[in-house]
Amino acid sequence: MTTMFHPPAAQAFWLGDAAAPMLAHYHPAQHNSKLSRRCGVVLCAPFGHEYMVSYLSLRMLAARLSAAGFDVLSFDYQNTGDAADISSAQIAAWQDNIRTAAAWLREQAQVQHLCLAGLRFGALLAASVSADCRADGLLLCAPVISGRAYARELQVLRNMGLPEEVLATMSAEELTGYTFPQETRSAMAALDLKKMAVPACPVLLLSRDDIEGQEAALAAQWQQQHDAVSFSAVPGYQAMMQVDAHSSVVPHAMWQHCTDWLSSQFPEIHAATTAPKLTASANEAQWLQSAIAVHEQIVHFDGMEGVLSLPQEPDTRKPAVILCNIGANHRTGNHRLYVKLARALIQQGFTVLRFDKSGIGYSRATAAGNHNDVHAADGVADIRAAMDFLEQQGYQEFVLGGLCSGAYFAYSTSLADKRICGLMLMNQLVYVWNPEETIEQRRQTSIKSSSFYVKALRDPATWKRLFSGDIHFGLIFSKLTGRILKRLAAIAHKLTENWLPVPFLLSPEARHLRAFCALGKHVLMVMDAGDASVDLMTEKFGRHAALLRRSSRFDMRILRGADHTFTPLDAQQKVISYLTKQLQQRFGDSAA
Structure with missing residues (x-):
């Protein structure tokens, strides 16, 4: 549970191709004077689970940038979020989605400067199209360095934490609830920040703080060719990227650092403009899907x-x-x-x-x-x-x-x-x-279904874990005993009502x-x-x-x-x- 400031309202609308629209949020710049930064920021979201747990955090980043005078656009790639589904090449489509968002900001918000900001795989995508978008700045937060290594990592994570009977139902072309065909994996593997041309614009690289990554090495490599590359290790990534969205913590310090860096790159020097007013029709979309x-x-x-x-x-x-x-x-x-x-x-x-x-x-x-x-x-x-x-x-x-x-x-x-x-x-x-009970407390005292433990007893690995102390036997035994007693009570209610209907026993x-x-x-x-x-x-x-x-x-x-x-x-x-x-x-x- 997170308590925080109330962000300014964002305008939601359908963006891009009418045949396959994306749902987007436009956060207009909040002007404190007659001056404006005239700079737009496109937020490029991560993929899959990371997208879900960071959704609120990215909204708060957009709100913070908007309050600092930036026009910000966030959106769902096609095949993700509320956007339409397509059957064409996914990675190429996502790169084109970023180009579409950048073009909208330039044309509709009349920004003179454009920055791409990406988190995880969104950072790799942003870097791959920064030249196409004529980006004036690049903000890469805990970027995926190698698409090939990331694809392998996702496939390893796919097999973790799921029972064998669940894995048996999953095809090779799916990944934790999402489609992940070979075409997507190959296109992802072709992206590599270390092999890309060093961006010509100012760059801020932020490292992750949960494990030692390659961000510092990449920054050092780019700094040899470009003196406008900055590196930062402000903490906040780990607290944001939790197992569940409810425990994700908005990285306020990290987002403020990003805002300060962008503000230093794009000061208020231009005359302020009027934010675009979206028509009512922008709230509605119709398309054919399969x-x-x-x-x-x-x-x-x-x-x-x-x-x-x-x-x-x-x-x-x-x-x-x-x-x-x-x-x-x-x-x-x-x-x-x-x-x-x-x-x-x-x-x-x-x-x-x-x-x-x-x-x-x-x-x-x-x-x-x-x-x-x-x-x-x-x-x-x-x-x-x-x-x-x-x-x-x-x-x-x-x-x-x-x-x-x-x-x-x-x-x-x-x-x-x-x-x-x-x-x-x-x-x-x-x-x-x-x-008075938190989700964390409930999770610590919860156990799986009874049928799960019945099956587990037949597995030698279960007994090995039990004797090694990896299984909380006391908690499981107590919970299962309670379940048995409640089941017996339910059976008694069923038998009783056959000859004496007493609803209050239910x-x-x-x-x-x-x-x-x-x-x-x-x-x-x-x-x-x-x-x-x-x-x-x-x-x-x-x-x-x-x-x-x-x-x-x-x-x-x-x-x-x-x-x-x-x-x-x-x-x-x-x-x-x-x-x-x-x-x-x-x-x-x-x-x-």
Whole structure:
């Protein structure tokens, strides 16, 4: 959870080719006088997981630069974030995306100078097109030096932390939830900062502080040929690049150092200009994706930002679908799961809103002034505000969906709002959140599913780890014992109600979902077989949710070979296929 200043508003719009647009944010320069730097900065994001965890930090860098008088443009490359998908060569497309962003800043913001700023792989991409963009400055933060080494690193990381049964479902051309074909790997391997011509413009190289990298050696190599190359080792990278977005810390000192360097290179000497005003049409885009029509709008309500996906013929008689943030990840969801799900659902005639609740992405801070506060109490009010917004568009009923904390907020909102007619709960790990408990504390005391440990007992490596002290046996034993007792209680409830219906013996969660379904509403659950959410479901609703299965309005799917965030592309497709089919059957044109 991060508390910070409130950044000036950015203008979101669709950028580039209308046939494959990118979602961008323009941060106009904030002028403190009649002078202007007349300098634009294009922010080039990293790839994959690094993009997700640094999203808020890059937004704060853009806000800091904007406050210092720079016009800043950030954007999602094609095939990433909220942008359209393309089938052409990915690396070449991303390089062209940077050129497009640079051209927009020159033409629309009327900047005379242009700087490219990149993080990790975004830095390597920025350097590779700096001459094409006629860049006047280059800011490279923890840059990937060798594309070949980076591709190998990504493939090694792909195999770490995932069970064998999950890896078995993944093809060689996917990488932690993203497509990573041979063509992309080859094009990535062809990029190497040490083999590129030394940029002719001033350069600032910032090193990473988690491991010893090659940034200093690269700076020394370039300084031999160009005296305008600076090197810095300001800490902040490691704190930003965490395992999860919620624990990522904005590197304020590092961003201030970058701002100071750019300010020294581009002082205020030009007459100020008027920032471009984007037309309303810039918020809307339509394109064909694999011969399928996609229509999306950028929307704002109550200080929050979202993307509304619309079917070709919107029907307000059908419920609108709202997707709730996964942890502190912004609205695209892990591995773009929400983007893919939304674009699949519009083909079935559903309107879908994926938005960022307060404190996430480009939405306002929480009422307490925080960002990345995953379980902030504001979440329920934020979702209700989203429903209010869609109600103004004519929709009367809503299906809420989410993964992990997104499922928690979907469920929690169903306790407070009668407009909800359906729930899609994916790998839900908590039904009641203790505000005095942190995510880190909960993670330290959590364990995997019971089935995971049953399988692990057959593996000799497990016993080796146990005797070496690598496994916290006491915690696991205590947790599993508690699960068994709760399972026995659920079985007793099931047996008891066969001859003596006593609803108060049920868990509060089971009582609520039973009443929810009895009102004609629907509940869908999706879980990975090895996830702890399976045991929680069993504790609350009995084995295979037996306490809920008397209703045809309840359905559950347990997948094998996935993980908590459904990383394998095959698992993602199964989740999307299951949910779209179920919603179509229950709320589609032919639904009874």
